[in-house]
Amino acid sequence: MSQGLIEAGKGAGAARAAGSAGVSRRTFLKLGAAAGGGLLLGFSVGALGQGDTTDANAARKSVIGGDGNEAPQPGVFEPNAFVQIDRAGKVTLIMPKVEMGQGTYTSLPMLIAEELEVPLDSVTIDHAPPDAKLFFDPLLGGQLTGGSTSIRYAWEPLRRAGATARVVLIAAAAQQWQVDPATCHAKNGEVLHDASGRRAPYGSLVDAAAKVPLPQNVPLKAPKDFTLIGKPTKRLDSPEKVDGSALFGLDVRLPGMVYAAIVNCPVFGGTLARVDDTHAKQIPGVTQIVKVDNAVAVIGAHTWAAKRGAAALVIEWNEGAAAQLSMRQIVGELAEAAQNGQGAVARKDGDVQQAFGAAKTRVDAVYQQPFLAHATMEPMNCTVHVRADACEIWVGTQVPTRTVDAGVAVTGLKPEQIVVHNHLLGGGFGRRLEVDHITQALKVGKAVNAPVKVLYTREEDIQHDMYRPYYYDRISAGLDANGKPVAWQHRIVGSSIIARFAPPVFKNGLDPDAVEVASDLPYDLPNQLVDYVRQEPHTVPTAFWRGVGPTRGTFVVESFIDECAVAAKTDPVLYRRNLLGKTPRALNVLDVATRAANWGPPVPKGQGRGVSVMHAFGSYFAMVADVTVTNGEVRVNRVVCAVDCGMSVNPETIEAQVQGGVVFAISAVLWGEVTIERGRVTQNNFTDYRVLRIDEAPRIEVHIVQSTEAPGGIGEPGTAALAPAVTNAIYAATGTRLRQLPVGRQLMNAQSA
Structure with missing residues (x-):
């Protein structure tokens, strides 16, 4: 793959600069065409009527399925894609999603290349500029990358x-040759007329x-005609990541740049009282001490x-x-809310209380899941240069428009004065959906007369993360x-998290992310009541974590389904099969996974096999895990996964994402835990926030179910389905x-009790 994967071509670079400067879409499209000396095709339907309505054939703007002159459709949002082809024949995709290891820099270009009839390695990529209208994702409600939505968002628009x-x-070409276009076809970046050669x-x-007037409702290829989509394809961004030329936020180097080490207040909500920086200033190379809030x-x-210098500071907070907040208090308040709180109803079917009264057996349980850190391999970082009339930000972020908003809020500048240079992300997992580190870097940057890179050490990262929430679930079932x-x-x-991150989505006390999976089970259950009680952990900041709501919901539901199977004295796979008659895709992945795992025959003493089924992110998932337990230590030996994510774009990406999700989840399931004592996080590095090591990784088998359904998400299901298995x-x-x-800790406690 050419260096264009990381560094934009001229036209795309001009488009990025235009978008960052806040120019109109009319100017954006004209600028791109002029700078590239070629053809710029823009496709946009999100927020119609809110932007420019330039004539389609004058500025090459097209609404998908139309000519750009239709009346606006209020409330309808569809994604955007920009394709530039210059006179040298180079194709540039202005990428509407960021790359953080999930494979979008390969799978999304595959959609363009398939329909455009060009070799995949001829498509270069440029980061999209922050533009909430142009790159609006209706699945996420903004210009975001997350929620396993990238392929679902781009499937039709990029192909079109x-x-x-x-x-x-x-x-x-047909006009130049004076032939019927129907007698021509495209292949490998050329138009051919076979009759004349x-x-x-x-x-x-x-x-x-x-x-040429832009056509309307161009037909898309039938799946049987795909030559690229669905074929295993090597990652286009791998060579640069292997040879070190790929640019992450951490790699930014600027003339005159200085470096900042942050020391945050160890207690959530605390502030700076005073600091003695005498010794710090004596360290060779230390140039300045900056005080900001906490x-x-x-x-x-x-x-x-x-x-x-940071280590030499003497700080009073x-x-x-x-300062006295502890896990005992946090969990106690959750338990009280679970017992006495008023729940917002997420689902209510039938008469649950009457059904409990008629049930033969009742099963009750309480499940708890801890705070978790993200611990991205690329430590949190942000480089800024704040000047009186402009601000530049170099960062890897999942939320470019929110990054601009942070710049405006801290500097007081106008949005068009904020320029964001987005980079590859060394892991996102939801952490880089947040802008707290960007805001802090901007506050530091205001006091520094130079570009400054603000770095979090691993200790600062883990102790000042925004954590996956602690959740407390009470669940009951009545069995006939x-x-x-x-x-x-x-x-x-x-x-x-939704109440903070997307307030309009939090309605009537209900957080749809918190109840995801739990409120939409694949099982046939006639009488259900699912509700949610919001209980905030005081000052502990919470945020999305890879797998979001389904991670928490699937652990509880699939563990409890197993409990019901035990109460019914039924094999857990057979028990699930009997409840999945109305969800054939879920039943199918269960069958595929259990056959591949050879479910049924007994396993040696000390070993066990568990199963889980999940429908989330538009995909169906089943997982079988084999473990060995020795003296309280658990080792995951093998994980077999069956995946029905609809039509697959790149099977290699699917397999890699499932493998990565499983490994990420094993770390959390076996050891992951953030605990709070005296208002501060007690963990500080990988010594006590443990992650799976390479020699501990299990054999992971991924079986992809062939499907003609629309694509589902794949980045998070592997993480979400692992724990209960x-x-x-x-x-x-x-x-x-x-x-x-x-x-790990719970098993030790149980076996020593």
């Missing part, structure tokens, strides 16, 4: 962008194509100077009201004489039911 460009280029590379046609930043000529659930009640208690396997091995994570 490529198809429309191809049809226009064919029409331009003539051929024209795309680059030679872009000027003529600019004069932190002190030491500025140095290099990272080592800044870090040594105003610890505030949270055959062991089938006839009553189901589930109360979910915990922090609401492991805990169910531990029960099979030991007879100990674990209802609280992480299992």
Whole structure:
């Protein structure tokens, strides 16, 4: 892959600069065409009527399925894609999503290349500028990357962008040759006319194509005609990541740049009282000490100077009201809310109380899941240069428009004065959906007369993360004489991320993320009551974590389904099969996974096998985990996954994402836990916030179900489905039911009791 994957071509670079400067879409499109000397096709339907309504054939703007002149459709939002083809024939995709290891820099170009009929390695990529209208994702409500939505968002719009460009280029060639366009076709970046043997590379046609009226409702390829989509394809961004030329936020180097090491108040909600920086200023290379709200930043000529200076500070904090906050208090309040709180109803089917009264057997349980850190491999960082009339930000972020908002809020500048240079992300996992580190960098940058890179050490990162919430669930089922659930009640208690992150979505006390999976089970349950009680953990900040709501919901539901199977004296796979008759795709993945795992025959003593089923992110997932338990230590030996994510774009990406999700989840399930004592996080590095090591990784098998359904998400299901498969396997091995994570500590406690 060419360096264009990381560094934009001229036209795309001009588009980025235009978007960052806040120019109009009319100017954006004209600028791109002029700078690239070629054809710029823009496709946008989000927020119609809110932006420019330039004539389609004058500025090459097209509404998908139309000519750009239709009346606006209020409330309808669809994604955006931009394809630039220059006179050299180079194709540039202005990427509407960021790359953080999930494979979008390969799978999304595949959609364009398939319909445009160009080789995949000829498509170069540029980060999209912050533009909430142009790059609006209706699945997420903004210009965001997350929620396993990238392929779902781009599946039709990017294919249509490529198809429309191809049809226009064919029409331009046919006009030049004075032949019927139907007698021409495109292949490998050229238009061909077989009858005469003539051929024209795309680059030679872009000027003529600019004069061709844009077609409406261009048909897309039928799946049977795909030559690229669905085929295993090597990652295009791997070479740069292997040879070190790929640019992450941490790699930013600027003339005159200085470095900042941050020391944050260890207590949530605390502030800076005073600091003695005498010794810090004596460290060679330390140039400045900056005080900001709840932190002190030491500025140095290099990272080592800044870090040594930070260690030499003598700081006194105003610890505030949270100084006595402990896990005992947090969990106690969650338990009380679960018992006495008023729940917002997420689902209510039938008469649950009457069904419980008629049930033969009742099963009750309480499940708890801890705070978790993100611990991204690339430590949190942000480089800023704040000047009187402009501000530049270099960062890897999942939320470019929110980054601009942070710049405006801190500097007081106008949005068009904020320029964001987005980079590859060394892991996101939801952490880089937040802008707290960007805001802090901007505050530091206001006091520094130079570009400054603000770095979090691993300790600062783990102790000042925004954590996956602690959740407390009470769940009950009433079983009939055959062991089938006839009553189901589930109360979910915990922090609401949605209420903070997207307030309009938090309605009537209900957080849809908190109840996801729990409120939409694949099982046939006639009487259900699922509700949610919001209980915030005082000053502890919470945020999305890879797998979001389904991670928490699937652990509880799939563990409890196993408990019901035990109460019914039924094999857990057979028990699930009997409840999945109305969800054939879920039943199918369960069958695929259990066959591949050879479910049924007994396993050696000390070993166990567990299963889970999940429908989330538009995909269906089943997982079988094999574990060994020795003296309280759990080792995951093998994980077999069956995936129905609809039509697959790149099977290699799917397999890699499932593998990565499983490994990420094993770390959390076995050891992941953030605990609060005296208002501060007690963990500080990978020594006590443990992650899976390479020699501990299990064998992971991924079986992709062929499907003609629209694509679902794949980045998070592997993480979300893992926990109950492991805990169910531990029960099979030991007879100990674990209802609280992480299992390492809980299993030790259970076996010593």
